Amino acid sequence: MIIEERELETIDVYVNVGPQHPATHGVFRMVLRVDGELVVDLEPVIGYLHRGAEKLSENCDYRQALAFQDRTEYLAQFNAELCYVIAVEKLMGLEVPERAEYIRVILTELNRIASHLMFMGAFSADLGVFGTLFMYAFRERERMLDLFEEISGDRMMYSYFRVGGLAWDVPENFVERTRWMVKEARQGIADIDGLLTENEVFLARTRGIGTITAEQAIDWGFSGPMLRASGVRHDLRRAEPYSIYDRLEFDIPVGDRGDVYDRYMVRLEEMRQSARIIDQCLDQMPEDGPIVAPDLKRVLRPPAGEVYMRAENPRGEYGIYLVSKGADKPYRLKIRSPSFCHLAALRDMTIGHYLADAVLILGSVDIVLCEVDR
Amino acid sequence: MIADNPWIDAAVRTLLVALLAILVVLILIWLERKVAGRMQMRLGPMVTGPYGIMQSVADAIKLLTKEDLRPATADRWVFELAPFAAFVPSLLALISLPFTAHLFVRNLELGLFYIVAVSGLSTVGLLMAGWGSANKYALLGAVRAAAQLISYEIPLVLAILAVAMVSGTLNLVEIVNEQGRVPYIVWQPLGFAIFLIATLAELRRNPFDIPMAESEIIGGPVIEYSGIRWSMFFLAEYVNVFVLSVLGSLVFLGGWNWPLGNEVGWPLQVVLILLKTSAMLLLFMWLRSTLPRLRIDQLMSFCWQVLLPFAFVAIILNGLVLVYEWPDVVLGLLSGFAALVAGALVYRGSRRAVPTPRWPLAPARGID
Numbered sequence: 107m108i109i110e111e112r113e114l115e116t117i118d119v120y121v122n123v124g125p126q127h128p129a130t131h132g133v134f135r136m137v138l139r140v141d142g143e144l145v146v147d148l149e150p151v152i153g154y155l156h157r158g159a160e161k162l163s164e165n166c167d168y169r170q171a172l173a174f175q176d177r178t179e180y181l182a183q184f185n186a187e188l189c190y191v192i193a194v195e196k197l198m199g200l201e202v203p204e205r206a207e208y209i210r211v212i213l214t215e216l217n218r219i220a221s222h223l224m225f226m227g228a229f230s231a232d233l234g235v236f237g238t239l240f241m242y243a244f245r246e247r248e249r250m251l252d253l254f255e256e257i258s259g260d261r262m263m264y265s266y267f268r269v270g271g272l273a274w275d276v277p278e279n280f281v282e283r284t285r286w287m288v289k290e291a292r293q294g295i296a297d298i299d300g301l302l303t304e305n306e307v308f309l310a311r312t313r314g315i316g317t318i319t320a321e322q323a324i325d326w327g328f329s330g331p332m333l334r335a336s337g338v339r340h341d342l343r344r345a346e347p348y349s350i351y352d353r354l355e356f357d358i359p360v361g362d363r364g365d366v367y368d369r370y371m372v373r374l375e376e377m378r379q380s381a382r383i384i385d386q387c388l389d390q391m392p393e394d395g396p397i398v399a400p401d402l403k404r405v406l407r408p409p410a411g412e413v414y415m416r417a418e419n420p421r422g423e424y425g426i427y428l429v430s431k432g433a434d435k436p437y438r439l440k441i442r443s444p445s446f447c448h449l450a451a452l453r454d455m456t457i458g459h460y461l462a463d464a465v466l467i468l469g470s471v472d473i474v475l476c477e478v479d480r
Numbered sequence: 481m482i483a484d485n486p487w488i489d490a491a492v493r494t495l496l497v498a499l500l501a502i503l504v505v506l507i508l509i510w511l512e513r514k515v516a517g518r519m520q521m522r523l524g525p526m527v528t529g530p531y532g533i534m535q536s537v538a539d540a541i542k543l544l545t546k547e548d549l550r551p552a553t554a555d556r557w558v559f560e561l562a563p564f565a566a567f568v569p570s571l572l573a574l575i576s577l578p579f580t581a582h583l584f585v586r587n588l589e590l591g592l593f594y595i596v597a598v599s600g601l602s603t604v605g606l607l608m609a610g611w612g613s614a615n616k617y618a619l620l621g622a623v624r625a626a627a628q629l630i631s632y633e634i635p636l637v638l639a640i641l642a643v644a645m646v647s648g649t650l651n652l653v654e655i656v657n658e659q660g661r662v663p664y665i666v667w668q669p670l671g672f673a674i675f676l677i678a679t680l681a682e683l684r685r686n687p688f689d690i691p692m693a694e695s696e697i698i699g700g701p702v703i704e705y706s707g708i709r710w711s712m713f714f715l716a717e718y719v720n721v722f723v724l725s726v727l728g729s730l731v732f733l734g735g736w737n738w739p740l741g742n743e744v745g746w747p748l749q750v751v752l753i754l755l756k757t758s759a760m761l762l763l764f765m766w767l768r769s770t771l772p773r774l775r776i777d778q779l780m781s782f783c784w785q786v787l788l789p790f791a792f793v794a795i796i797l798n799g800l801v802l803v804y805e806w807p808d809v810v811l812g813l814l815s816g817f818a819a820l821v822a823g824a825l826v827y828r829g830s831r832r833a834v835p836t837p838r839w840p841l842a843p844a845r846g847i848d
Contacts, residue, residue: 118845121616129695139847143620143776146845232695234773236686241520306830307687307772314834363834457844461620462775465696 118146121461125154129465131228132475136452136468143460148453152446155479163439168194168269168406171436176263178441179477181224184210184217184254185419187267192348193415193426194269197408200399206271207350208391212284213257213266215380215387216250219291221420222373222380223247225472226298229370232469233311239301246294249287269406271398281388288381295377303374312367316455316467319364327447330422331372332471336364342418353390356383366470373472376420405434421445421472443477493585497574505718506536512765519769546707551614554704558612563705563712566605570719572598577726578653580736580749591652592644595727596637599682602716603629606691609701609713621700624776625691628681631783632688636678638791642671643731645798646811656735663734667812670819671794672732674787676763679724681779683717685764687771688779721764722757729756786829790822 124135133154139147159178163171172190179186188210195202202210223243230239251261257276258266266273277283302308318328323336333340341358343351359375361368410432416425422444429438448471456464510525510533517524525532550559573595578584588594603625610622644650646667647658665672681688692700702713729735733756736749744752774782794815801811 119616120847121620128698137847139845143624147847149847230772234686234689234693234695235771236516236769238516238520238769241522245521301770302772305772306826307774309830310778311772311775365834453844460775460777462690462693462696462773 116141123464124151129232129468131469131473134449134468134473134475134478136464138461138464140461143462145456145459145461145464148456148464150449150452152449152475152478155475157480159480160439160441164436167434168408168436171439172267172269173263173265176265177476178443178480179419179421179424179474180262181474182217182221182420183262183264184213184267185221185417186424187264188214188349189415189417189419189424189426191267191269192417193413193428194406194408196413196415197411197428197430198269198406200270200402202271202399203396205392205395206397208387209272209276209280209397210267211349211351211354212384212387212391213254215383216253216284216287218380218420219377220247220250222377223294225373225420226302226370229466229469229472230302232465233308235302239298242294242297242301246291249290253283253287268398270402271396275397281391284384285388288384292378292381295374295381299374303371309367311463311466312370312470313365314363315366315459315463316470317363317365318451318455322451322454323364326451328422328451329444329447330419331369331376332422332444332448334359335361335368335372337362342416342423346416348415348417350387354383354386356380366466369470369472373420407432407434416442419444421474421477422448424477441477441480443480445471445473445475446478449473449478490585494575497585498571501571501574501715501719501722504722505715506540508718508722508761509536509539509714511761512768515762515765516769519766540711543707543711548708549704549706551704553614555612555614558608559704560612560709562605562608562612562701563709563716564605565608566602567712567716567719569598569601569605570716570723572601573723574719576652577723578656578730578735579726579753580746581653581656582746583750584653587651587653590650592640592650592655592731595652595723596640599720599723600629600633602720605713605716606701609705613701613704615704617697617699618701618703621691621693621697621703624693624697625684625701627776628684628688628690628779631780632678632681632787635674635783635787635791636682638788638795639671639674639678640731642668642791642794642798645795645802652730652735656730656737659734660737661740662808663732663737663739665732665734667808668732668794668798668815669812670790670797670815670822672728673819673822674791674794675728675732677787678783679728680764680767681783683721683724683764685721686768687774689768689773690776690779693773721761725757725760725764726753728760729753733759782826786822786826790818793818 118139118141121138121140122135123138124130125133135151137149137151138145159174163174172187175186175190176183223246227240227243231237254264255261258264318336320336320338323333323338328336337360339358339360344358356379359372359379361372408430410430412427412429414425414427416423423442424444425442427440427442428436431437452468452471455467459467513535514524525535528534528538550556575585576588576591576594578587606625607622610618643655643664647655649655684691702710705713736753738744738752797811797814797818800806
């Protein structure tokens with residue numbers, strides 16, 4: 107009998123993930139071409155959340171346009187607001203009072219912790235932890251949101267920063283309460299660390315997945331934790347200090363392999379560093395003083411000119427390009443969103459990995475779809 | 481004997497077991513939600529009845545009244561029969577489980593063999609569901625379930641075989657009687673560890689909930705099911721959890737025996753078996769709440785490269801002890817040492833340096 111050696115013929119299958127899928131963290135779609143479990147191609151499809159925030163900003167005056175920043179970066183609203191108000195202040199040449207600067211940085215760093223906690227929760231859900239880590243992370247995040255709500259009057263859309271300062275002063279017990287919250291958050295971070303970091307299953311799932319080298323990361327325009335996980339020590343708070351970051355001490359955590367595990371570790375360590383920054387700010391903050399720049403006109407009319415301001419957001423370099431023609435509305439406002447650049451590399455990061463890893467790699471990018479689509 | 485006529489007797493016992501299955505599932509679902517809630521700093525169900533005890537009943541009523549949907553492209557009979565193919569094997573296993581020395585439907589001479597044989601059958605139900613749903617996620621999940629079955633089934637059988645070698649029987653009642661003084665977990669820690677891990681894989685619970693993977697393939701084979709058919713899968717899952725917990729407590733934890741070998745009456749026997757089963761159940765729930773999910777290829781390499789060799793080690797150790805008639809203490813020490821070695825290997829293996837992959841990993845094939 108002759109046994110003919112014949113290769114088994116298989117066909118690639120297209121699997122559509124999203125826009126309604128638990129792994130896409132928003133309204134994002136990716137078309138996967140899979141050979142069995144192996145991803146052989148991927149196409150990200152974005153645009154489901156496009157609302158034209160940039161164009162809308164051109165029809166609002168400089169104070170109103172601030173509100174679109176909250177709605178663009180809905181997990182790190184204070185960070186986005188900070189970037190925007192600094193851009194306008196640069197354009198107008200405004201000096202911000204000391205106390206307002208400190209409160210801004212405290213809230214921004216708290217928001218960074220809250221955003222990274224959200225990442226931890228969502229990432230662990232991608233990993234398949236049955237909600238426990240999610241609840242651990244949200245316990246801490248909820249305290250922060252309570253504080254933000256008390257300060258600004260809203261849980262999500264704060265609109266609390268103003269060009270030249272803040273909308274109003276913080277509550278009286280702000281310092282004690284923030285100190286207590288940071289202490290609790292440190293414990294929460296330790297809990298997350300203890301539950302996940304040294305877990306054998308976690309190590310097996312995350313190490314060596316979605317690797318990006320330093321050169322590739324720079325080529326793709328990566329920034330923030332994604333870039334630092336690949337081993338590039340670049341942090342805009344240190345590289346181009348804005349606000350009062352030049353007075354504060356903090357370390358920049360970097361990874362060495364640029365895989366999913368490193369991204370997780372970098373974010374975990376960044377939360378600790380943010381807590382450190384907040385502690386310093388609370389020590390140095392002036393007891394009282396003005397919170398808005400003096401002699402500020404009701405209607406802001408920056409002189410004609412243009413400015414590009416970039417700030418270190420939890421997801422990476424968040425940029426505001428602002429053109430003024432001297433009117434009370436921006437002539438052009440362009441947002442440079444980090445998640446968009448990271449998503450561009452998703453295809454190359456994912457091809458060659460398994461279907462389960464595709465979900466994990468997408469989770470490790472920590473996308474905010476409002477910011478991608480704007 | 482409950483009744484004189486063997487047929488009536490069998491029917492009554494089967495009915496009791498079916499009722500037991502429903503009752504156990506209702507309690508287990510409530511317990512799972514409570515335990516998971518406590519782990520996550522929540523209260524769990526609290527509204528329906530005291531401590532939310534009626535939550536499962538409310539859920540059951542809701543599921544029974546839901547519309548029974550079937551996708552237009554589904555393979556009708558395969559789709560509709562799949563839930564039964566998944567549920568019946570778990571009931572079959574329940575029938576031959578002894579709960580005390582005298583409380584069982586049928587005590588089979590080959591009870592252990594029978595339970596292991598039928599408990600693997602529920603994967604057929606998942607395969608049918610995955611194929612019949614005409615859904616890619618469901619198909620992926622079904623294929624994963626089949627791949628998982630062939631990986632964990634062999635270590636599971638070998639771990640149980642080690643116990644059967646020492647006790648010299650496959651009859652569950654006799655296996656329990658053999659553990660009159662000391663439960664087998666003391667002399668067979670390696671076998672118990674392998675049994676526990678393989679059981680987790682059999683039950684498709686974290687870290688082995690790969691066929692169901694909520695965050696990747698959104699429930700896998702059961703994605704297209706709703707209402708009563710979906711709840712059949714759920715029922716099967718929880719009956720399986722119960723069956724394997726009872727099996728574990730019978731085979732390794734000494735069943736209804738008080739540890740130091742005192743004969744106890746049947747009320748205390750029921751309490752003992754329930755306590756030991758609950759310990760297993762709570763362990764499964766604890767693991768489910770805290771562990772991430774493995775990948776299917778990692779599960780397979782773990783089962784074939786770690787569990788299987790160590791299952792053979794367990795068999796060899798048992799064989800040596802039987803042939804040279806060493807005391808049980810030697811077996812316990814050797815087996816414990818082997819279990820520690822296995823743990824150390826996993827610890828080191830998961831931490832070894834990963835090679836930097838060449839990039840990109842594979843050529844892109846394009847999307848049309």
